[in-house]
Amino acid sequence: MKARSGTWLLMLPGLMWLGLLMVVPCLLVFVLIFFERGIYGGIDWQAPTLENIARVFDPLYLSIFVDSGIIAGVSTLAALLIGYPAAYAIAKAPASRQTALLFLAILPFWTNYLIRTYAWIVLLNPAGLINSLLIELGLRSEPLTLLYTKSAVVLGLVYSYTPFVILAIYSALQRLDPSYAEASRDLGAGVVQTFLRITLPLTAPGVAAGAVFVFVLSIGNFVTPDLLGGGKFQMVGNLIYDQFLSARDWPFGAALSVLLIGLMLLLLFAQAVASLRARGEHARA
Amino acid sequence: MKFRTLLSIAAGAVMLAAGSTAALAEKLVISNWDGYMPKDMAEKFKAATGIDLEIAVHATNEEIMGKVTASGGEGYDVLFVSSPFAEALNNLGLLAPIDHSKIPNLANLYAEANELKHDPGNTFSVPYTWGTTGLCYRSDLVKTAPTSWNDLLTPSDDLKGKITMLSTDRWLMAAGFLADGLSVNTTDQADLDKVRDQLIAAKRNLLAYDDTTFYSKLVSGEALMVQAWDGWCNYGITDKPEIKYVIPKEGSDLWADTMVITKASKNPEAAAKFIDFVMNADNGKWVVENIMYKSPNKAGMEAVDKSMFEKYPNMAITPAELLKYEQLRDLGSGMKAFSKTVSEVMAAK
Amino acid sequence: MRALNGWLIAVYGFLYLPIAVLMVLSFNRSGMPTAWGGFSLEWYGKLASNPKIIGAAWNSLVVAVWATAISTVLGTLLALGVERARPSACREALLFAPMVIPDIVLAIALLSFFTLIKFTLGLQSIIMAHVVFNLAFVCAVVRARLKSYDWSLNEASRDLGATALATFFRITLPLIGPAVLAGALLAFTLSIDEFIIAYFTAGAGQSSTTLPMQIYAMIRFGVTPEINAMATLVMGVSFVMVLAAQRLNKGRLPGT
Numbered sequence: 001m002k003a004r005s006g007t008w009l010l011m012l013p014g015l016m017w018l019g020l021l022m023v024v025p026c027l028l029v030f031v032l033i034f035f036e037r038g039i040y041g042g043i044d045w046q047a048p049t050l051e052n053i054a055r056v057f058d059p060l061y062l063s064i065f066v067d068s069g070i071i072a073g074v075s076t077l078a079a080l081l082i083g084y085p086a087a088y089a090i091a092k093a094p095a096s097r098q099t100a101l102l103f104l105a106i107l108p109f110w111t112n113y114l115i116r117t118y119a120w121i122v123l124l125n126p127a128g129l130i131n132s133l134l135i136e137l138g139l140r141s142e143p144l145t146l147l148y149t150k151s152a153v154v155l156g157l158v159y160s161y162t163p164f165v166i167l168a169i170y171s172a173l174q175r176l177d178p179s180y181a182e183a184s185r186d187l188g189a190g191v192v193q194t195f196l197r198i199t200l201p202l203t204a205p206g207v208a209a210g211a212v213f214v215f216v217l218s219i220g221n222f223v224t225p226d227l228l229g230g231g232k233f234q235m236v237g238n239l240i241y242d243q244f245l246s247a248r249d250w251p252f253g254a255a256l257s258v259l260l261i262g263l264m265l266l267l268l269f270a271q272a273v274a275s276l277r278a279r280g281e282h283a284r285a
Numbered sequence: 286m287k288f289r290t291l292l293s294i295a296a297g298a299v300m301l302a303a304g305s306t307a308a309l310a311e312k313l314v315i316s317n318w319d320g321y322m323p324k325d326m327a328e329k330f331k332a333a334t335g336i337d338l339e340i341a342v343h344a345t346n347e348e349i350m351g352k353v354t355a356s357g358g359e360g361y362d363v364l365f366v367s368s369p370f371a372e373a374l375n376n377l378g379l380l381a382p383i384d385h386s387k388i389p390n391l392a393n394l395y396a397e398a399n400e401l402k403h404d405p406g407n408t409f410s411v412p413y414t415w416g417t418t419g420l421c422y423r424s425d426l427v428k429t430a431p432t433s434w435n436d437l438l439t440p441s442d443d444l445k446g447k448i449t450m451l452s453t454d455r456w457l458m459a460a461g462f463l464a465d466g467l468s469v470n471t472t473d474q475a476d477l478d479k480v481r482d483q484l485i486a487a488k489r490n491l492l493a494y495d496d497t498t499f500y501s502k503l504v505s506g507e508a509l510m511v512q513a514w515d516g517w518c519n520y521g522i523t524d525k526p527e528i529k530y531v532i533p534k535e536g537s538d539l540w541a542d543t544m545v546i547t548k549a550s551k552n553p554e555a556a557a558k559f560i561d562f563v564m565n566a567d568n569g570k571w572v573v574e575n576i577m578y579k580s581p582n583k584a585g586m587e588a589v590d591k592s593m594f595e596k597y598p599n600m601a602i603t604p605a606e607l608l609k610y611e612q613l614r615d616l617g618s619g620m621k622a623f624s625k626t627v628s629e630v631m632a633a634k
Numbered sequence: 635m636r637a638l639n640g641w642l643i644a645v646y647g648f649l650y651l652p653i654a655v656l657m658v659l660s661f662n663r664s665g666m667p668t669a670w671g672g673f674s675l676e677w678y679g680k681l682a683s684n685p686k687i688i689g690a691a692w693n694s695l696v697v698a699v700w701a702t703a704i705s706t707v708l709g710t711l712l713a714l715g716v717e718r719a720r721p722s723a724c725r726e727a728l729l730f731a732p733m734v735i736p737d738i739v740l741a742i743a744l745l746s747f748f749t750l751i752k753f754t755l756g757l758q759s760i761i762m763a764h765v766v767f768n769l770a771f772v773c774a775v776v777r778a779r780l781k782s783y784d785w786s787l788n789e790a791s792r793d794l795g796a797t798a799l800a801t802f803f804r805i806t807l808p809l810i811g812p813a814v815l816a817g818a819l820l821a822f823t824l825s826i827d828e829f830i831i832a833y834f835t836a837g838a839g840q841s842s843t844t845l846p847m848q849i850y851a852m853i854r855f856g857v858t859p860e861i862n863a864m865a866t867l868v869m870g871v872s873f874v875m876v877l878a879a880q881r882l883n884k885g886r887l888p889g890t
Contacts, residue, residue: 006798010715011725014708014769018728022766025743026735028750039617040376041354060625064632082645089642092635096880098812102819103876104646108653109823110872111865112849119652122659125507129655148493163649167820171813172778205778212733213771220736230493231452234632240736242631245347246454247624248354248373250742257739264734265727272726314838319851339839342851351738352834355745360755360838497853 030258032251041248052255061239061256065263068235071150072218075157079214080207082158083165087206090166091173102170105163117156117227124152124228148230156224161217165210172206208271216264236260312337313555316349317365321542322563323571330562336555345453346370353379358547362556368541369455371410372403372615380409381546387557390564397604398581401541402612410543411560414516414578417537417602417610418456421513423503425527434464434533437512438487445490447509449502452494454627455613456538457484460512463535469611472619477626485633494631503528514540515599519577522597530599539610541581573600579607653869660862677859678867687864689840690848697757697832697844698825701764706818708765709772714806716773717780732770740766741834748835755837760844763835764825771824772817779813 036047055061090101108116123129126143134140146152176199184194200207222237240260243253319342323329327338343349346367353361358379366374374380385391391411404410420431428443437460440448451457459469461480471477492508500521502508513521518530544563546556562568569585572578573593579600580586594601616623660678664671681687716725732740744763748755787809791801807814829846836842849861 007715007719010711011719014712014715014773015725015728017708017765017769018732021744021747021762022732022735022740023728025747026731026739028746029739029743037621038377040373040615041350041620042377058625060629060632064628067632082648085638085641086645089638092638099815100876100880101642102816103872105649106819106823107869107872107876108649110826110868111653111656112846112861113827113829114846114849114853115656115861115865116652119655119659122655123652127505127507159648159652162645163823164820166645167816168775168778171775171816172782174779174812176782202782205781209774209778212730212774216733220734226452230449230491230495231631232488232491232494234628237736238631239628241738242454242624242628244738244742245345245351246627247620248350249621249624252621254739257736260736261731261734265730268730268734269723269726316838319848339841341839341843342848344850344853348833351742352745355742355834356749356755359749 029250029254033255033258035251037249037251043250052251055252056255056259064234064239065236065260067233068219068237071153071157071233071235072215075154075161075218076211076214078154078158079162079165080211083162083210084169084207086162087166087169087173090170091176098170098174102167105166109160109163113160113223114227116159117224120152120156120159120228121147124155147228148232150229150233152228153225153233153235156228157214157218157221160221160224161214164213164217168210168213169203169206172203172209176202204275208275212268212271215267219260219264311335311552311555312339313362313552313559314339314341314360315363315365315559316341316343316361318343321365321576323568323575326568330559333562334555334558336558338559350374353547358549360549361547362550362552363559364545364547365413365542366545367613368401368403368410368412368543369613369615371543371545374545375404375409376615379548381548381550381553381556382408383411383546383560384553384557387554388561388564390561393564393566393569393582393584395581395583395586395604397608400608401539403541403614404543410545411564412541412543412581413563414572414576415539415541415581415607416515416579417532417539417599417607418451418459418512418514419518419530419532419537419599420510421500421503421518421521421528421530422510423506423525423527424529426506426509430529431510431531432534434460434535436533437510438464438483440490440510444509446492447507448491449493449495449499449508449511450487450491451499451512451514452496454624456512457494457630458623458627459538459613460484463533463537466535469538470614470616472616472623474622477622481626481629484630488630488633500528516576516578518599519597523577526596532599537610539607539612541612653865656862657866657869660859660866662859677863680858681860681863681867684860686840686843687845687848687860690843690845691864691868693757693841693843694826694845697760697764698822700761701768701825702818702822704761705765705768705772705821706814709769709817709821710776710810710814712769713773713776713780714802717777717783718785729770729773732767733774737767737828737830741831744831745834755835756842757836759835759837760832760842763831764828767831768821768824771820772814775817775820776810776813779810783810 033052034048036044036049038044090098124146131143180198181194184198220237222241225233225235240253240256243249313336330338350370398412399407461483462469467476499511500517503521504524515530521528544560550556566584566588569580569582570588572580573589661673663674748759787805788801791805829850832844833847
């Protein structure tokens with residue numbers, strides 16, 4: 001596929017927007033990495049240093065990265081498992097209903113995040129609805145500790161981001177030619193085999209996009225661990241937020257952010273390379 | 286005679302018009318916590334001074350600090366921030382000095398309110414509310430009434446899992462510092478490590494870190510004892526009189542929420558008028574009766590119905606007693622070590 | 635197939651569970667979520683007389699609509715260009731960065747930048763900021779669709795004499811329509827509830843306060859049922875709009 005000058009024209013406005021309103025402002029912040037925090041929270045421009053970079057690799061902070069990655073990873077997996085079948089169901093629904101079904105999936109998220117989370121707290125707390133129901137039905141005699149646990153954080157993250165997974169996978173599924181699956185079944189493959197070897201690989205870009213959304217949004221999320229986790233589980237989002245706003249140590253916050261961004265980009269590249277290899281594509285000339 | 290009357294009327298009309306356009310042009314932008322001032326503050330202020338008031342809201346000190354530090358305070362005239370943050374803003378050169386001659390109602394303050402360590406003489410900040418931090422608990426559900434910070438940090442078995450601590454870093458650590466008889470502003474590494482270990486041990490017995498809903502947890506019985514600011518404990522007491530507040534024997538910290546004028550303000554005169562208006566007796570009284578905080582406004586406190594002090598005993602503490610407690614100060618260069626310790630506590634399993 | 639539909643219903647149940655809770659609470663006379671005090675519309679009344687919340691909600695809507703419109707257009711064009719251009723690691727990084735940058739960093743970076751160039755802050759600055767991350771999401775969703783797009787259709791169209799523009803509007807857009815819609819929905823959803831970037835890039839004052847900013851600020855005294863009432867109204871209005879669109883359009887997506 002030849003790249004035409006028209007291609008550059010298409011990309012130009014978007015790239016310019018990102019360049020001017022993301023790259024430049026972020027560079028302004030990232031340059032701070034090389035300076036010391038001023039005594040009162042500003043910047044000490046007289047003291048260039050590499051110390052912030054060194055501090056980032058302290059085991060304390062690296063362990064926070066790892067823990068966040070695990071929570072985000074579990075949330076991503078759960079969201080994919082929940083979201084894929086849902087997206088599939090929507091894509092297979094009568095064409096006239098699909099838009100409405102999509103909207104229905106996303107509508108809850110036009111209410112405010114904080115009140116949804118407070119609603120979960122009402123549901124999950126020891127005297128809350130879920131526990132009351134369990135006790136009423138005689139399934140438990142004591143309330144379950146559902147709130148202020150790691151599971152509550154995962155639940156909150158999965159809840160917040162499953163609709164995005166649905167949207168991403170739906171848009172890849174939507175145009176999937178049903179004749180591929182039909183052919184596969186005709187040739188004797190079972191439902192599961194057809195799914196695993198035909199449908200799933202063909203929708204891989206959508207799955208990858210959805211996975212990226214959830215993982216990336218989860219790892220930077222700081223409100224969910226605060227509210228549903230009772231502040232007991234420090235994730236990278238909390239850490240960076242604290243550095244910028246509580247410790248007012250912008251240089252260090254910037255350093256941590258660069259590490260996070262770097263790791264995420266590496267992950268994305270690894271995933272892109274893997275999917276390229278899997279599909280046997282070569283770089284277009 | 287007629288001509289001169291006409292002339293003076295015309296002159297008066299012109300001056301009136303000029304005066305009112307000048308007043309129309311005057312606008313103040315303030316940022317405060319939501320519900321922290323009377324709802325009709327803007328109307329009353331406009332009626333009294335003709336100045337338009339636009340009220341922006343912030344949820345936490347840290348947010349408004351971040352915004353003002355990044356923008357230099359552009360667009361804001363008056364901010365409501367807690368004292369250590371006012372101190373930091375001043376050190377960063379972002380505040381305008383308070384001109385006492387423009388704020389006659391400063392005379393309404395208790396003498397002690399002029400001696401706050403973060404700003405003796407109130408040169409860049411004016412206190413709006415003040416209070417202590419202590420233990421708020423269900424007197425009907427706890428076996429023994431708490432008397433020490435250690436009752437929170439190493440709780441008895443019936444309290445385990447039913448305790449919350451404040452999540453704001455300074456107050457979280459203060460509980461440990463006070464329990465050990467240390468300064469709440471220390472950044473000595475040995476002190477930090479000691480308190481870190483105590484707080485990590487305490488974390489295992491915590492229900493949650495909570496800055497905003499701890500009092501409703503007490504009301505519902507989900508928590509039995511929480512670390513709380515005195516005013517917030519009063520919200521709990523309002524709903525459940527069995528809730529009591531106590532300052533542990535090791536002491537508390539004295540905090541103050543203050544008003545500051547930004548250096549970027551284009552209307553420092555109007556800003557001063559606003560602070561003067563807020564400092565009148567009515568507003569001081571409103572604070573006590575509606576947000577159940579103590580006000581450093583003597584005229585306001587004295588106008589409050591005495592029954593408030595019976596219902597909310599922590600309001601009766603005298604300013605002299607308040608000044609016994611140490612104030613939270615900006616930590617300066619010690620902030621890095623402090624913040625690392627806080628991260629260690631928050632990340633501990 | 636029935637199992638799949640059952641799953642979908644279960645997922646909707648999961649998504650709407652807290653919504654049901656907050657809707658019920660908006661009718662609760664007692665302010666506390668722990669006790670039911672009887673059915674009451676008083677919170678809706680309080681909401682109607684609370685210009686702050688209504689004003690903030692309107693601001694959020696304005697921001698979200700503009701940010702969605704701009705980012706959907708730019709993002710779709712970007713996706714089209716990127717999928718036809720030679721792959722470039724640099725460009726991929728640029729496209730993913732907005733999703734990956736912690737929002738507090740973007741918030742402070744943009745505020746510092748706007749302050750530096752003395753740009754007037756207000757709803758416009760929030761919109762510009764929101765487009766930054768919305769762009770990336772729209773682009774990603776549309777690209778996922780474009781990976782299975784048959785470019786030879788475009789070639790055929792050009793060969794038959796259609797201009798590039800005609801090809802786009804009559805061939806490409808209808809085919810990728812659902813993906814563009816999905817991207818737009820995503821962008822709108824991200825924008826309408828976004829707090830940190832909005833807070834930092836908003837102008838000082840009430841006129842550029844968005845709903846999340848207002849609600850977060852009200853947290854100090856707990857989430858009042860007025861806010862639940864607001865949320866219920868939003869849900870109600872959105873439901874009605876979706877149903878109406880369904881009826882009018884017979885729900886047909888372009889190209890189906």
